[in-house]
Amino acid sequence: MNPPVDAPAATRVRRFGTAERWVHRTTAVLMGVCVLTAACLYLPEPAQLVGRRALVVTVHEWAGLALPVPLLAGLASRALRSDLRLLNRFGPHDGVWLRAALRRDRRDEARPAGKFNAGQKIYAAWIAGATLVMLGTGLIMWFTHLTPLVWRTGATFVHDWLALTIGIVLAGHIGMALADPEARRGMRTGLVSREWAERRHALWRR
Structure with a gap:
């Protein structure tokens, strides 16, 4: 329970501290935008519903380009760097x-x-x-x-x-x-x- x-x-x-939570949230938003815009570019039903393909392509490109930015900015946080070290280490x-x-x-x-x-x-x-x-x-x-x-x-x-x-x-x-x-x-x-x-x-x- x-x-x-x-x-x-x-x-x-x-x-988790503030930095870890905000890096996760902003990365999740950018990843969500990439996935949704990709669906609009490749699937006929969302493409017809949204239209404006050129705009969708631009949003998709810039969201993808910005995807690493939250993590790179979060590296200023000691807590986030500590979590990354833990994620990179495998034990028995x-x-x-x-x-x-x-x-x-x-x-x-x-x-x-x-x-x-x-x-x-x-x-x-x-x-x-x-x-x-x-x-x-x-x-x-x-x-x-x-x-x-x-x-x-x-x-x-x-x-x-x-x-x-x-x-x-x-x-x-x-x-x-x-x-x-x-x-x-x-x-x-x-x-x-x-x-x-x-x-x-x-x-x-x-």
Whole structure:
């Protein structure tokens, strides 16, 4: 059971600071704009509904170009840099977590985790790499006069199929967030219940 939002402060622990939450929010907004504008460019129904293709292309290009900006600006925060170090480090407990996930063992004691579990670390690494690839291929498609045709053809192929993959992975990410209201509360307010932290991220709380 998750405690009510107005639970006493003594039952909560701070999970994220202001910088982490705002980087997540602004990145999510920019990613959402990229996904929605991409849908308007590639799917006939949204394209007919929205129209103004040239404007949609411009919004898509600039939202994609701005996508790394929140994270780069957030690097000024020591707390965010600390979280990035944690996301980039895998320990023995992460292997245990992954094996339990593959066995579909949902018991909390079978999935030991620090501040971030192994699934979150893999997602963060994958989405960061995918964003860089999308940015690179997008620039090749944008500045057509700077690259040969074969580069533009390859970039278009990679950009389109990776965009589809990102959409699927983001849907999974959102679905998992919807299934865990306490995790959403942590990203929204920065605070989570002590019970949830000790149950789902026991190594972090220790």
